[in-house]
Amino acid sequence: MRVAVYPGSFDPIHFGHMDIAQRSAALFDKLIVAVYDRPSKSLLFSTEERVALARSVFKGVDYIEVQAYSGLTVEFARSVGAHVLVRGLRVISDFELEYQMALTNRQLSPEMDTICLMTRQEHAFLSASVVKEVFMAGGNVSQMVHPLVESALARKRECSEVNRDAIRIVSLGND
Numbered sequence: 193m194r195v196a197v198y199p200g201s202f203d204p205i206h207f208g209h210m211d212i213a214q215r216s217a218a219l220f221d222k223l224i225v226a227v228y229d230r231p232s233k234s235l236l237f238s239t240e241e242r243v244a245l246a247r248s249v250f251k252g253v254d255y256i257e258v259q260a261y262s263g264l265t266v267e268f269a270r271s272v273g274a275h276v277l278v279r280g281l282r283v284i285s286d287f288e289l290e291y292q293m294a295l296t297n298r299q300l301s302p303e304m305d306t307i308c309l310m311t312r313q314e315h316a317f318l319s320a321s322v323v324k325e326v327f328m329a330g331g332n333v334s335q336m337v338h339p340l341v342e343s344a345l346a347r348k349r350e351c352s353e354v355n356r357d358a359i360r361i362v363s364l365g366n367d
């Protein structure tokens with residue numbers, strides 16, 4: 193069975209990620225969307241939330257599995273019997289990073305290969321950061337994410353508004 197791993201932060205998963213996963217799944221028997229638990233960037237969603245969202249958008253797609261992982265990506269890939277990592281490319285600057293990561297991963301695990309799929313034109317400027325920024329500023333993200341992800345973003349925004357109000361009340365109380 194040909195198994196591949198698609199690693200990333202998926203904070204949150206968006207249409208660009210989903211397109212890469214669906215297209216690469218056509219090349220393998222099984223694709224594991226691997227949610228990295230501690231990326232160096234700051235996160236909006238917890239690991240459990242990112243996994244749950246990715247699982248919910250791929251519900252019913254039996255050749256795509258979602259798992260959380262920590263530590264080295266190549267070790268995780270090895271543990272699930274995968275020799276291929278899948279990544280997506282949007283712009284030239286993605287290539288430099290992906291190239292560097294692919295060579296590093298190859299050095300760590302000589303049997304590991306990386307396959308990069310080009311994004312679709314309509315997703316070329318789509319990133320999880322753009323989704324979060326647009327949504328938190330009140331913009332419409334229905335062209336960027338699955339409705340379930342949009343609902344999860346709305347819950348986060350509500351929480352942050354409640355927290356902001358609570359902080360305001362506390363600081364007024366301290367005046």
Ligand code: ADP
Binds near residue numbers: 286
């Ligand atoms: P990372 O934290 O490694 O950047 P992300 O969750 O942002 O992980 O993305 C995981 C993978 O998905 C990366 O290979 C990234 O280039 C790719 N990707 C992100 N956004 C898009 C997009 N709009 N189109 C295609 N690939 C994308």
